[in-house]
Amino acid sequence: xxxxxxxxxxxxxxxxxxxxAIARGALxxxxxxxxxxxxxxxSEILAMLGHxxxxxxIYAEWSTNETCALEACLGASFAKVRSLCIMKQNxxxxxxxxxxxxxxxxxxxxxxxxxxxxxxxHSSTNEFDSRHQARAAAVPMLEPVNMQEAKDxxxxxxxxxxxxxxxxxxxxxxxxxxxxSSVTLGELPQEKPSPAVIGEWDRMVAINWFKDAQxxxxxxxxxxFEDSPFNWYKGPEDPDMIIVTCGTGWLYSSEAVESLGxxxxxxxxxxxxxxxxPEKFIVKHLVKTKKVLVVEEVDPFLEQNIANIIxxxxxxxxxxxxxxxxxxxxxxxxxxxxxxxxxxTNLTGKTFARPETVVIPQxxxxxxxPRELTFCAGCPHRASFFLLKQTxxxxxxxxxxxxxxxxxxxxxxxxxxxxxxxxxxxxxxxxAAEGLGxxxxxxxxxxxxALAGDSTFFHSCLPxxxxxxxxxxxxxxVILDNSATAMTGFQPHPGIGLTAMGKAAEPVSIQxxxxxxxxxxxxxxxxxxxxxxxxxxxxxxQPGLKVLILKQECATxxxxxxxxxxxxxxxxxxxxxxxxxxxxCSRVWGCPGNIWDYEAGKAKIDEVVCVGxxxxxxxxxxxxxxxxxxxxxx
Amino acid sequence: xxxxxxxxxxxxxxxxxALCGACLDWxxxxxxxxxxxxxxxxxxxxxxxxxxxxxxxxxxxQAISKKYLPDAPENIEIGPYFKAYKVKAPxxxxxxxDGGTVSHLVKTLMEDQLAETVLLTGSxxxxxxxxxxxxxxxxxxxxxxxxxxxxxxxxxxIEAQARNVKKxxxxxxxxxxxxxxxxxxxxxxxxxxxxxxxxxxxxMWSLGWDFKNYLQREFPGEEILSxxxxxxxxxxxxxKGIHEVPFEEVKKFIRKGCDYCLDxxxxxxxxxxxAFEAEKGWNTVLIRSKKGQELFDKSVSRGFLIFxxxxxxxxxxxxxxxxxxxxxxxxAAQEAFDRGVKPFVDLNSEMYTNVKKLAEGKVE
Numbered sequence: 001x002x003x004x005x006x007x008x009x010x011x012x013x014x015x016x017x018x019x020x021a022i023a024r025g026a027l028x029x030x031x032x033x034x035x036x037x038x039x040x041x042x043s044e045i046l047a048m049l050g051h052x053x054x055x056x057x058i059y060a061e062w063s064t065n066e067t068c069a070l071e072a073c074l075g076a077s078f079a080k081v082r083s084l085c086i087m088k089q090n091x092x093x094x095x096x097x098x099x100x101x102x103x104x105x106x107x108x109x110x111x112x113x114x115x116x117x118x119x120x121x122h123s124s125t126n127e128f129d130s131r132h133q134a135r136a137a138a139v140p141m142l143e144p145v146n147m148q149e150a151k152d153x154x155x156x157x158x159x160x161x162x163x164x165x166x167x168x169x170x171x172x173x174x175x176x177x178x179x180x181s182s183v184t185l186g187e188l189p190q191e192k193p194s195p196a197v198i199g200e201w202d203r204m205v206a207i208n209w210f211k212d213a214q215x216x217x218x219x220x221x222x223x224x225f226e227d228s229p230f231n232w233y234k235g236p237e238d239p240d241m242i243i244v245t246c247g248t249g250w251l252y253s254s255e256a257v258e259s260l261g262x263x264x265x266x267x268x269x270x271x272x273x274x275x276x277x278p279e280k281f282i283v284k285h286l287v288k289t290k291k292v293l294v295v296e297e298v299d300p301f302l303e304q305n306i307a308n309i310i311x312x313x314x315x316x317x318x319x320x321x322x323x324x325x326x327x328x329x330x331x332x333x334x335x336x337x338x339x340x341x342x343x344x345t346n347l348t349g350k351t352f353a354r355p356e357t358v359v360i361p362q363x364x365x366x367x368x369x370p371r372e373l374t375f376c377a378g379c380p381h382r383a384s385f386f387l388l389k390q391t392x393x394x395x396x397x398x399x400x401x402x403x404x405x406x407x408x409x410x411x412x413x414x415x416x417x418x419x420x421x422x423x424x425x426x427x428x429x430x431x432a433a434e435g436l437g438x439x440x441x442x443x444x445x446x447x448x449x450a451l452a453g454d455s456t457f458f459h460s461c462l463p464x465x466x467x468x469x470x471x472x473x474x475x476x477x478v479i480l481d482n483s484a485t486a487m488t489g490f491q492p493h494p495g496i497g498l499t500a501m502g503k504a505a506e507p508v509s510i511q512x513x514x515x516x517x518x519x520x521x522x523x524x525x526x527x528x529x530x531x532x533x534x535x536x537x538x539x540x541x542q543p544g545l546k547v548l549i550l551k552q553e554c555a556t557x558x559x560x561x562x563x564x565x566x567x568x569x570x571x572x573x574x575x576x577x578x579x580x581x582x583x584x585c586s587r588v589w590g591c592p593g594n595i596w597d598y599e600a601g602k603a604k605i606d607e608v609v610c611v612g613x614x615x616x617x618x619x620x621x622x623x624x625x626x627x628x629x630x631x632x633x634x
Numbered sequence: 635x636x637x638x639x640x641x642x643x644x645x646x647x648x649x650x651x652a653l654c655g656a657c658l659d660w661x662x663x664x665x666x667x668x669x670x671x672x673x674x675x676x677x678x679x680x681x682x683x684x685x686x687x688x689x690x691x692x693x694x695x696q697a698i699s700k701k702y703l704p705d706a707p708e709n710i711e712i713g714p715y716f717k718a719y720k721v722k723a724p725x726x727x728x729x730x731x732d733g734g735t736v737s738h739l740v741k742t743l744m745e746d747q748l749a750e751t752v753l754l755t756g757s758x759x760x761x762x763x764x765x766x767x768x769x770x771x772x773x774x775x776x777x778x779x780x781x782x783x784x785x786x787x788x789x790x791x792i793e794a795q796a797r798n799v800k801k802x803x804x805x806x807x808x809x810x811x812x813x814x815x816x817x818x819x820x821x822x823x824x825x826x827x828x829x830x831x832x833x834x835x836x837x838m839w840s841l842g843w844d845f846k847n848y849l850q851r852e853f854p855g856e857e858i859l860s861x862x863x864x865x866x867x868x869x870x871x872x873x874k875g876i877h878e879v880p881f882e883e884v885k886k887f888i889r890k891g892c893d894y895c896l897d898x899x900x901x902x903x904x905x906x907x908x909a910f911e912a913e914k915g916w917n918t919v920l921i922r923s924k925k926g927q928e929l930f931d932k933s934v935s936r937g938f939l940i941f942x943x944x945x946x947x948x949x950x951x952x953x954x955x956x957x958x959x960x961x962x963x964x965x966a967a968q969e970a971f972d973r974g975v976k977p978f979v980d981l982n983s984e985m986y987t988n989v990k991k992l993a994e995g996k997v998e
Binding site for chain 2: 391
């Protein structure tokens, strides 16, 4: 719905996704520059800005990693251009040095950094609470409770940023990013300012001389936040309890108070400026009560900072509860209305008449089978993990595999035959492998294999590869090149040849980069199971650093470009359970396209799911899986 | 009959595998590169052909011997045989190891149509074994000479079956002939039998493929032309000359699975051939079945082979060597049994008790 974010219809209300609202807010603020690295739940924001870039007269890029994105925005800011930087919570850790330094140097053009947190880590390896980074880096942070506020906060963030000459962070969570609600549009600026001339004595320099200024900016932000319209109290004047909340917690708290009929005894103090906290504003309200429940996503950040305020204010006599205090709310995992409702019933003694549970008789119940995360049908990663696993088993040297972050992270589960034993952050695999490989001098002789996807390669593997090359670590670095940032939705990366704005660019060749570092590179096709198994076997036998690119396009992309071949099982040839293969295609190979025909007692292809890669046809010992038709690329 | 997982636990993980190759290519689970043979993914088949055919899973070996070699007098030291001969081919063949006997027996098989296809093992680089099926006399020379690296050649059996070969012949190591017999012995009644004649080779051990890397390290850049064990030590001929490799060095590369072997002379073959230790250029031949006798006779009558009576002293020496190998295998098997590996022979059978008794007198 990109048209909504550039619709010049002030006052008009649309149903908008949180990510759309954020993009709209930035456009209303007159940004001309946007940079991001994809990561759920933030990815749609830059994708949309990229699509409307030409019409909106802005520049948008998928940066190679989050640090590139933030520092690119700092560059734009130096020329007094307003910029938007977007990343997920893992990104704000990657970007730590840049963030802490930028906070010292300050900004010139307004810079808003949107960080999308992922409570319960639905699509992440951890649920890091990015508010800790805002506090640690002394950067003001705003936290919207709904899509309207998401838009308004981002827009206002630029005024704040330029007033303070400091970057401003906006923290959202999955339910804000991906949820939808009504958003009333504001005005889009008619004219966008051109970049300012950077004078000889203009500075944006990050050194500790500016620490006093940094502290002063934070104090100024706190003063501004004391009167911010994003903070408000709603409830009785002498409440038995106040719920202090931010983000989605506000919605759940409002619902719980309403459901329990506690409006006359429980008040809600909604905080939109989560760092620094408006201390006077909070004290003014908390002094009215003896009990406080803090409702917030991920860590007890608000709660601990309120405890901090209580410690300095003897007039407050409060029993504090939340994710930490009284263990009122579970310490771990995403909030939902039931969690808040339970916390409130426990603390107030008020009971809630839940609607009667309807129990479906067992014979009518449809049992949903438990499902694991797996690779898509035809995914080249399945073939890569299959052949790497078998090669390491054949080699009998107890190869150790270091995983990394991407679709192939799922290869640590059954989908990838539990291949890797180590997983850290993006780019962590190659570095850990470099260390392990250098233990060979002490007699460590197990083969060491590190994995990385193509997008991860550009994101954070280059220093690791240089390090491994320079120290000639005994390891095999496998780049699983599926020509896509598939996990987050096919955003282009430097190897693809396309920009966020849909323009062609000269792709950066992974092979040439690796060769330029001085590594010997082998390129192989993961779909050639036998051939590539031999290739990998010969590589792991060699000492020193070896690099292997397993190249095969992401099946989901490939199937859109080609006429797909038909793959089917000739059930006259399939020997069923008499084969001795033990249903190898559906049980071991495990592609969702390979299924078992229970009526015939034979293998079968789910032709709706199958994308026609044909690898299973090469694995069937009876030659019963057939492939016909189809056309190669374009 | 157990399946792949039992094969993995009892044989592959216990390092008793002889690398005969008979379990390969039946299914997608067992994989091989060089001398590694593993179960690449967990198998759920309860009744495995791999387990049934393996020479390192339990079998009543005496019953198998009786079934396939019913006519020759039993011999506890070198297996049943009618007659031992000192044999050679009067006209040699390029690259032959000793007397060229095996090459000429194979030639006879083909010329007299005793077999339409023969399983042979050649090598392109004079060291890496490459098993192949052949029906061409011109290809025999590719297989001349000995291969010292273990090769899972019996995998070609399936290829022969797929080609619907009616009359098949195998030239193989003792473990491979064992697998060949076991395959038929455990054959399900509904699968057709294959008419096979087997030429068994004498074998003390085979080497792991790391030996190849060792030679490359020792003689970098040199092209290996032949490897032989003349009388003592190991002789490697390269394009740069002849190198002696101390036997102590070579021994380090003997495959673990060979330690358990109880059969030096291919005791289940129709005809067994080895070196004649006392005189260079001659072979030892043991004839064990009527088929073996027929093949030998035809080869002699065609003039491919000439033979002499086998010297009594040399026969005693051969039996002593065989008993020595049996004793080493028995003690390795006993040791494996003690650490929980399921034995593949009945260690307490009368036969092995007699072997041990005999050993006291014969082995130095």
